[in-house]
Amino acid sequence: MKSTIKDVARLAGVSFKTVSRVINNEQTVKEESRSKVWKAIKQLDYQPNLSARHLRGAPSSIALIYDNPNSNYIIEMQQGILDQCREKRFELVIHPCDSSSPDIVKELTQIVFHSGVGGLVLTPPLSEMPHVVAKLEEENIKHVRIVSGSSSPDDSSLCVYVDDRAAAHRITQHLVEQGHRKIAFFGGDSAHASSEKRLTGYKEALQANDLEIDEDLILPGHYSFESGAERARHLIDNGKLPTAIFGCNDDIAAGAMFYAQNNGVNVPEQLAIAGFEDNPFSRHTWPRLTTSRQNNNAIAQRAAELLIAEICPGRYDINVMADNGFEPQLVVRDSTAQQASPK
Amino acid sequence: MKSTIKDVARLAGVSFKTVSRVINNEQTVKEESRSKVWKAIKQLDYQPNLSARHLRGAPSSIALIYDNPNSNYIIEMQQGILDQCREKRFELVIHPCDSSSPDIVKELTQIVFHSGVGGLVLTPPLSEMPHVVAKLEEENIKHVRIVSGSSSPDDSSLCVYVDDRAAAHRITQHLVEQGHRKIAFFGGDSAHASSEKRLTGYKEALQANDLEIDEDLILPGHYSFESGAERARHLIDNGKLPTAIFGCNDDIAAGAMFYAQNNGVNVPEQLAIAGFEDNPFSRHTWPRLTTSRQNNNAIAQRAAELLIAEICPGRYDINVMADNGFEPQLVVRDSTAQQASPK
């Protein structure tokens, strides 16, 4: 059942080193031997033993490092990486961590030495912490970062970009087009660069439409339902209710919507609300939430592709045409339906 | 930065084999050497290389195998297993799969040979497929199953039980106590044993209260929001609306609630709705959902503990007092508030 490289070699009638060459796609093997070896591999269902590879210094696993409370985000990322791993016959190691821990960098380097992974995929907020990235560079640990922003060529490390600024611009533009002039912004955790970028996009869109930026409508907070509800309460209690709210993620937006509707403010008639991220539940809120959808699966796949190519130079040709920048898409649902529109 | 067992040995002034013994908690080491070795280990931040261990046949990783669309469930399980892995210095490999694939058993055996994991953690519905379990037994692949049911000693493989029947009984009992006599049951996917167990608990509770079981109120379907909404529509359109619905998970319940409220049926005044699983969003629906909460983290931790103990006999003493049966808890929220209760 369990077959080794030597079993394959015996069956194919070559030395086990030749089998190794075939597997690793080296060029110095005659076509004849190559096909014999492949036939034997198929016949025996042979798969190279990962541990032995690692030991010899040829990694074939990567790690996903995360500190993110959003389980849906993580699952989508994970799935994307796994899709890529399956294709390249890599294994995935999962490592959640506490990004605020003082030992975080030590923890990361240890993972590499301990479990022999070839590289790390970093998600926000870890991917956006300079001291973490610097340490990885210094220790020469391969990694790819998923970050909020648009491509900037001065980045030394591999990056995949999600253009939060542009997406926030688009969603704000949508609200403006629905006739809104007073649009509040509910920010997310300040540790995430995404929150800042989304604020920038929001401001840009307002300016592009010659609307004034009202600092009283820009409320900091956290990426949570409770934080969204709390800020809605604040605005309603103080009689400063705008006609629209842009929540920095769907949890915030749902929280705000929940509070508003429970306190006599109808959505979207009196108050339009938009979210961000397209969490699955946002299709099931009432009304359904307008939001911004990013293809986390594709983003993660690309990140894994880049990382694996970096780990095994020359083994796989990378898709150079594919872009490392991703732009989320506007998803219009009921929570921002036009005020004048027929029910 | 990267230190091996030999570095430790040199620093401690013993042979590297002695270090190995200390790490593996073998008894034949003098106390004096043992403390010297531990000191050196601490000083060098030494961590054994997993790949080398695997290679030599001492696995220190396990795999989580799943085919489950519920991302929250998976993340909670994953986190529980990781907590246990961290304690035992194990690594976790993630492997989603398609349980309906004809090659599923082959796929599982390959994971073991390929990546050298010591064993598998199986979640529903995979853990409840006899042909999968039988093959693993046959191939002598260590595994632990998380299954729906109560402990039955004739199980040959390691199991952790979640007593869905009892939990469903409790939730139905709660509905009866709220004064309901006509309670519909919205089932989940038939591939999951959990759905069947929950139905049994529902029926038991009705019988215990001398209530008739009305087969017209037992509706099969899927574990999804849409399926819940669809069945609510069916009941409402046919004028067969009961006074309460027990949805087999929170998605179903939320879907039913969504449809009911959008079609002039108030929850809980005209219709009480209870879910199952305590998905995070069920705290944020309106009204908030009564449901049944299972401690997936604890369940997964226990499963991992059992599996690791099985893989390394004698290395860790297992907590024999801890139970392998888990009973979900009733979480009463607003969606089943008593009809006569003051707003």
Place this chain on the structure above:
DNA sequence: GTTAATAATGACAACGTTGTCTCGAATAGG
């Protein structure tokens, strides 16, 4: 005080793979 038993440790092979080096065979150049 000698011998037998036991406790503690070390030497060495082995796990399955890849990198380095070497060697033979085939090819090309004169």
Place this chain on the structure above:
DNA sequence: CCTATTCGAGACAACGTTGTCATTATTAAC
């Protein structure tokens, strides 16, 4: 036909651990 070059493939070591067995230090028994 001989030599220089290139191509293909094998021998062997190495990676960092653990298992087996041999060896030494310690204790117990008489």
